[in-house]
Amino acid sequence: MKKLLLYALLLLVGWKLSLKFLNAAPPPPPAEPDEPAAVSHSAPAAPSRAAELPAAPEPLAPPAATPPAWRSESPSQNFRCDGRTHCSQMTSCAEATYFLKNCPNTKMDGDGDGVPCEQQWCG
Structure with missing residues (x-):
């Protein structure tokens, strides 16, 4: 009986952890530097992964000057991706x-x- 309770407890903990990690938002992509790096006289740096990424797609239409009424987002509302x-x-x-x-x-x-x-x- 003790083994059964122990297995149930371990299963519950594992399930909760898997939900936590599966619903976690992916990390944001690394930011591009605004200024070029200073010239250094050391060995060349390894190539960055940014060079391997494809270019971002062009937007289909320019953004509207005034957002539509359905976009009434308030900065005080804190939403987060939770699955x-x-x-x-x-x-x-x-x-x-x-x-x-x-x-x-x-x-x-x-x-x-x-x-x-x-x-x-x-709507």
Whole structure:
């Protein structure tokens, strides 16, 4: 009986840790330096990984001068990527917009127009 309880406890702890790491947001990409590095007289540095990355795609259209009404994001609202991906899991248009722009694998923009949850929150 003690072994069974021990196995159950270990299973629960392992499950909680796996959820924590699976739902963690990926680290941000390294920032590009603004100024070129100073000339040094030492051995050349190893090539950076930034040279291996493909170029960012060009935007399809220039950004609008005034954001649409559905983009009423307030800086005081603190959202974070926590694994939610569907409109039914959101509580506002601002939250859905944040998730669509910043979180991976969201399923909230069925028609691909950049407006999330049009039937529930942002329509």
